[in-house]
Amino acid sequence: MSILKKIPWFSLTLVLLSYSTLGWVIFEEKAHWYIWLITVVTILLSLICVTNPWLKLNQCFSILFKSNARTFGVTVLAALLFFLMIAWFRVFLDTLLILCATILAKIDFQSVGLKPALAFGCTFLCSLLGLALGAFLNQQI
Structure with missing residues (x-):
């Protein structure tokens, strides 16, 4: 079976949407660049804790x-x-939503038998894309 068919797309979509709400809120507050950096580092550390x-x-x-x-x-x-x-x-509640979406993605990756490194990479990519998508949509709307 192709690896693209094994990836839990629904869970990753939930991760993308939950992190896009976070990006929307941070951009709406007109946060400085270091807040964005702290957010990315926090996302990285939380995903390491969840996926390893x-x-x-x-x-x-x-x-x-x-x-x-x-x-x-x-x-x-x-x-x-x-x-x-x-x-x-x-x-x-927003933090709980993000945490639950991330844990759901981890469980789905684990249930299809994919490696933890691939689960971490896909989840991290979707979370950063969601963060950027939320900021972009807030800027455009």
């Missing part, structure tokens, strides 16, 4: 909860993040 199987969540949790002081710090940070989630609910 060698990052184990269990190891992260064991480091965070080794002592009572660390557990207390994580609890305070979680409470702060919960407050921010409630205070900026719209931003939280």
